[in-house]
Amino acid sequence: MSVLAAIAVLAVLIVVHELGHFLAARLQGIYANRFSVGFGPVLLKYQGSETEYAIRAFPLGGFVGFPDDDPDSTIPPNDPNLLRNRPILDRAIVISAGVIANLIFAYFLLVTQIGFVGVQDFNYQPGVLVPEVASDISSAATKAGIKPGDIVLAVEGKQLGESQAGITLLMQEIQTHPNESLALDLKRGDQIVNLKVTPELGKDGKGQIGVRLSPNGKVVRKPVGGIVQAFTTGAEEFQRITVLTAQGLGQLVSNFGETADQIAGPVKIVEIGANIAKNDAASLFQFAALISVNLAIINILPLPALDGGQLAFLLIEAIQGKPLPTKIQDGVMQTGLMLLLGLGIFLIVKDTANLEGIQQLFR
CATH class of the missing domain: 2.30.42.10 (PDZ domain)
Structure with missing residues (x-):
């Protein structure tokens, strides 16, 4: 049950992130034809008036799909409500909304823990x-x-x-x-x-x-002295976690040789979350807030296949007055996606091999 609780935490954070993109698009009248939680084969799906909602086999991920490049879409290419036809600011809001959603969610998780459980x-x-x-x-x-x-x-x-x-x-x-x-x-x-x-x-x-x-x-x-103190203390804890996360990322970049072995993948994160759920379930709020802040900061980095990479393309478009050629953007994004998938697979294999149960098989 503790493992399921940890997986549920990650799934919720991913839903929050993708929901940020989705709502930012829909509230601006931009078409979004897919909202999926997870990757891989579809387990459940529901076709709404404009959007297909789906739950897929592997819950550690998710995406919002737009009809801009969907060959089966019947929407005219020049429709002003396609994402690619919107002004740069509108597109930037949609792209950055996932990060913003994760940060807001992390803050309210901390306020909830402090308000109902107390200051740790x-x-x-x-x-x-x-x-x-x-x-x-x-x-x-x-x-x-x-x-x-x-x-x-x-x-x-x-x-x-x-x-x-x-x-x-x-x-x-x-x-x-x-x-x-x-x-x-x-x-x-x-x-x-x-x-x-x-x-x-x-x-x-x-x-x-x-x-x-x-x-x-x-x-x-x-216990805290009321709702005002809960929000104030939550803000202080949110700032502390955000600063520590940014500093940790900075140390990873500046001293990669010594800190690379500390990088954890989804399996290790689930293991840590399971231990927290088993020993101190109330700390799952803080654990979820920490992961949510990490997810936000990592996603905003200007790297291909991440939200920050797409924002970098928008910045280039704003500076030169026109977007980079589609071939260049697709090539960069696909290369970045392959690198991220490769890193993800490596971390999954590494973390799985280091699990106590797996280690005992070889003793």
Whole structure:
């Protein structure tokens, strides 16, 4: 059920994005003849007066179709309500509406969570949690005997305490002591385990042991003082998430070699969402808001096959007074689409191979 909840979150965000494009077109009187949730074979469809609504087999996607290039369309090519015949501003509104819809939806998700569940805070407990250990049997953590769920209480006799600073201290010790043995005091269930781990020298010259670290403790929520505070606090949280997402994207571009392995595909996103749904279902609102903001920011990038790429074509048209030749636009968009599909397939295979259940098949 938790996996279905995570998939449902992604499906809703995609519907919101495509609904933004669709409503922006229809409210301006622009024809839109298809509205599909998902890709692949059609499972269910309904033919409205102007639009075919469909649910397709693979829910992690969707699209709004326009009759401009539909060979079966009976609409005259010079009809002013075809998207391509509208002024640049009208087309820009339609193209950017998906991104705007995702941002607005993310904000109201945060307001809803804060208003009904409360403001999220964290009740720290001693130590640093190790929620995940690299599946590679040759990793330093695996060799040392560190297991998922362990809580690191101390490193080299230094207590990690009850704060976010514990993660910083542990990371510093690991990164600054490559190829040197470090003594760790762990809590495993009700037992205290003492072991030694030797960080490996990474490509960046820093030590690494192959684990993911998280604060140890529990999420707590505090009620807000009314609807006005819910909207205000929601705006602050929305700003924080947006800034962090943009900064993360900037780090990915500027330091791609070291951050590329952190890119996650739909399978990994579903896995994370499933874990959240299983452990703290109320946090699904914030998870959905985070994914919605990411979807918006990524889509607005000026890359082929994304909304930002189409806006870039409109900008060129506005500057030179005429659109780029159709052949050039189609070639760029098709190349970009193939690259995105290739990246998507790669991420799906990579994330699927790293799932715990798949890993156990090969042990």
